[in-house]
Amino acid sequence: MRALIHRPLAIxxxxxxxxxxxxxxxxxxxxxxxxxxxxxxVVVFGDSHAGDVRLxxxxxxxxxxxxxxxxxxxxxxxVRAGDADSxxxxxxxxxxxxxxxxxxxxxxxxxxxxxxWGQSVLGRVGPVLGFRHMVEPAVPWRLRWRMLLNTFQLxxxxxxxxxxxxxxxxxxDYGFKMGTLVQEAPWFDGAKVSRWALGQIVRLAESQSWxxxxxxxxxxxxxxxxxxxxxxxxxxxxxxAAAEHPRITYVDMARFPLPDSGFxxxxxxxxxxxxxxxxxxEPLLEGWGISP
Amino acid sequence: MHFITSAFWxxxxxxLALYWALRVHWRWxxxxxxxxxxxxxxxxxxxxxxxxxxxxxVDFVVGRRLAALEAPRSRxxxxxxxxxxxxxxxxxxxxxxxxxxxxxxAWASVGVTMDPMTMQIILPVGISFxxxxxxxxxxxxxRRRIEPAQDVVAFATYVAFFPxxxxxxxxxxxxxxxxxxxxxxxxxxxxxxxxxxxCWGVFKKVxxxxxxxxxxxxxxxxxxxxxxYMVVGVVAFALQIYGDFSGYSxxxxxxxxxFGIRLRSNFRFPYFSRDxxxxxxxxxVSLNTWFRDYxxxxxxxxxxxxxxxxxxxxxxxxxxxxxxxxxxxxxxxxAVHAACFVPLxxxxxxxxxxxxxxxxxxxxxxxxFAVVCFAWVFFRxxxxxxxxxxxxRMGQGWTxxxxxxxxxxxxxxxxxxxxxxxxxxxxxxxxxxxxxWRRAWRGPWVxxxxxxxxxxxxxxxxxxxxIYFAF
Numbered sequence: 001m002r003a004l005i006h007r008p009l010a011i012x013x014x015x016x017x018x019x020x021x022x023x024x025x026x027x028x029x030x031x032x033x034x035x036x037x038x039x040x041x042v043v044v045f046g047d048s049h050a051g052d053v054r055l056x057x058x059x060x061x062x063x064x065x066x067x068x069x070x071x072x073x074x075x076x077x078x079v080r081a082g083d084a085d086s087x088x089x090x091x092x093x094x095x096x097x098x099x100x101x102x103x104x105x106x107x108x109x110x111x112x113x114x115x116x117w118g119q120s121v122l123g124r125v126g127p128v129l130g131f132r133h134m135v136e137p138a139v140p141w142r143l144r145w146r147m148l149l150n151t152f153q154l155x156x157x158x159x160x161x162x163x164x165x166x167x168x169x170x171x172x173d174y175g176f177k178m179g180t181l182v183q184e185a186p187w188f189d190g191a192k193v194s195r196w197a198l199g200q201i202v203r204l205a206e207s208q209s210w211x212x213x214x215x216x217x218x219x220x221x222x223x224x225x226x227x228x229x230x231x232x233x234x235x236x237x238x239x240x241a242a243a244e245h246p247r248i249t250y251v252d253m254a255r256f257p258l259p260d261s262g263f264x265x266x267x268x269x270x271x272x273x274x275x276x277x278x279x280x281x282e283p284l285l286e287g288w289g290i291s292p
Numbered sequence: 293m294h295f296i297t298s299a300f301w302x303x304x305x306x307x308l309a310l311y312w313a314l315r316v317h318w319r320w321x322x323x324x325x326x327x328x329x330x331x332x333x334x335x336x337x338x339x340x341x342x343x344x345x346x347x348x349x350v351d352f353v354v355g356r357r358l359a360a361l362e363a364p365r366s367r368x369x370x371x372x373x374x375x376x377x378x379x380x381x382x383x384x385x386x387x388x389x390x391x392x393x394x395x396x397x398a399w400a401s402v403g404v405t406m407d408p409m410t411m412q413i414i415l416p417v418g419i420s421f422x423x424x425x426x427x428x429x430x431x432x433x434x435r436r437r438i439e440p441a442q443d444v445v446a447f448a449t450y451v452a453f454f455p456x457x458x459x460x461x462x463x464x465x466x467x468x469x470x471x472x473x474x475x476x477x478x479x480x481x482x483x484x485x486x487x488x489x490x491c492w493g494v495f496k497k498v499x500x501x502x503x504x505x506x507x508x509x510x511x512x513x514x515x516x517x518x519x520x521y522m523v524v525g526v527v528a529f530a531l532q533i534y535g536d537f538s539g540y541s542x543x544x545x546x547x548x549x550x551f552g553i554r555l556r557s558n559f560r561f562p563y564f565s566r567d568x569x570x571x572x573x574x575x576x577v578s579l580n581t582w583f584r585d586y587x588x589x590x591x592x593x594x595x596x597x598x599x600x601x602x603x604x605x606x607x608x609x610x611x612x613x614x615x616x617x618x619x620x621x622x623x624x625x626x627a628v629h630a631a632c633f634v635p636l637x638x639x640x641x642x643x644x645x646x647x648x649x650x651x652x653x654x655x656x657x658x659x660x661f662a663v664v665c666f667a668w669v670f671f672r673x674x675x676x677x678x679x680x681x682x683x684x685r686m687g688q689g690w691t692x693x694x695x696x697x698x699x700x701x702x703x704x705x706x707x708x709x710x711x712x713x714x715x716x717x718x719x720x721x722x723x724x725x726x727x728x729w730r731r732a733w734r735g736p737w738v739x740x741x742x743x744x745x746x747x748x749x750x751x752x753x754x755x756x757x758x759i760y761f762a763f
Contacts, residue, residue, distance in 0.1 A: 153752050
């Protein structure tokens, strides 16, 4: 019977050792990418929207459906990888209401979801996971455990670079049906973990004296017409409140009158839409002495 | 709950700890195993526990009556009670909808339209497995091969033992019941081999079966693969079903060993078989020997002439197909195997003693694998029309044409894992399981690597339900 304790413990120890080795190896790879990013003046964080930002020289640390907790962890790791020679002046963070919707919050509870997007993001967070993240009380336990485990995904690269846009646009009769939770519930109140993560990101930017741009893309009217108006107002107020800090800029383009020809779907842009965002972003960057 | 869930990995250590605490009271251990097994099964749908309990109660009573009675007619009547209850339950839950459908379509073919009541019968998980297990008990008591169980808890534990309850191996009372009727010893060897088997089973399921499923699903799904890509899809399904089912069996056998209970082996490297006879001695052994002992031999086996023997073989294969599901595609799958097996049977090739595999056997092995894959098309397809479409697509598109997008995410890693799997299977087949796992690689690092690789694949891809849960 003693073997029932000893052998599983020995196996567990072996798995932990392999995890440690994988974590160190993958973490070093991520650090190298962050160190390289410190050689530029602009870095983009966020989610799939980051791919629609016309900044071809800027490295992007973003992945589809990326949540704000993992974004905070990437930014934290990015800060730690930098030194006095860092040239980073501006960090662009793409945000939109979806980061605070019930779906995002459910992902951040650590529950497995069928769409696998959240799972992929966890794999990319694994390598930068530190002890400080594991003991952070605001991060749900199940999410911490899954972050830990997902180092085993061995996702080798988290950085993307370059920029390309698509010409495809939505048809004129385009429509998108949002879930009832988004339409009828004051979802922003329930987004506890996401709101906490946004606060962490803002504090991190403040501590580094970066110019932090909270960039919100134009949203298609099919989204704006359906989303709960009170929740949307609370969300926008929160971003405006964050932007009261002198080094934080909120580029609020959610209600920008972009025609249907500028959208790929209700929240992704094509070349025309990306150009409209670039028209707002580039003067800002030039104001900080950066040539996009 | 199934084996590849966090719930199971919390459940198992809890039950093991309690089992260990009760180590000097084997009857209490039985009670614990019974409660744990009912909890394990009830995790899906507690209502169907009534079926297991009903089957247990009926066969327990039947067993005792069969032992007490001497008159052949009375004994036959009591055996009939067990057969009627278990097969009736199986027929209702598994075949009633199919039979009504066939009845309606038969009348429709002569112009009579019927409006059957809609039958939405849920198939209780594992019903095909535990009914066969209880049936074998009653038949063995009837044949006086075993004494009837006097301890109802031990008997109920034999029926419902959770590692093998929902997908086998189908145990015989002659083998498993005696283990429930006395103290069991959990040795270091049984723990080692149990954990090794469990990790190997998890690897087979998560790394091989679930990865191969991506290709099989694409080929059999809407992707419309044809020619060599469709062949790859069929081979992928062959790998999927082997990894899935033998992986489940390995986890079940390994889990049982942690409780000091030995279950029978269910797979013996079937894809290295040189003919279909050997294949069926290596594939789903517990079901095939069940059919041999409780169907083929009672039908007369090979003792009543060649014609009758061929008929009996055909019946076994067709019933085996029907056991998998109420659908013509499963019957066709059985018929294909019967048609390919009978010539071998007539030549007596199925009775030749197994000899050491040599490289000169490779063409025979490949041919057997091709036949098995051909039959798998019927097994995997949605229906007969789909199966014929898949076979037609296998024959098309061998010349120039646009290649489908066959490179699934992580295909390089899968290719490496598949190569390692093939090598390990080969080493076990050629040199013996014990040589590889108990002499060459004894240390816990083997399990650690198997778990780490399984985590790598499992965290990257969607998990698939065990195929045999549907039977």
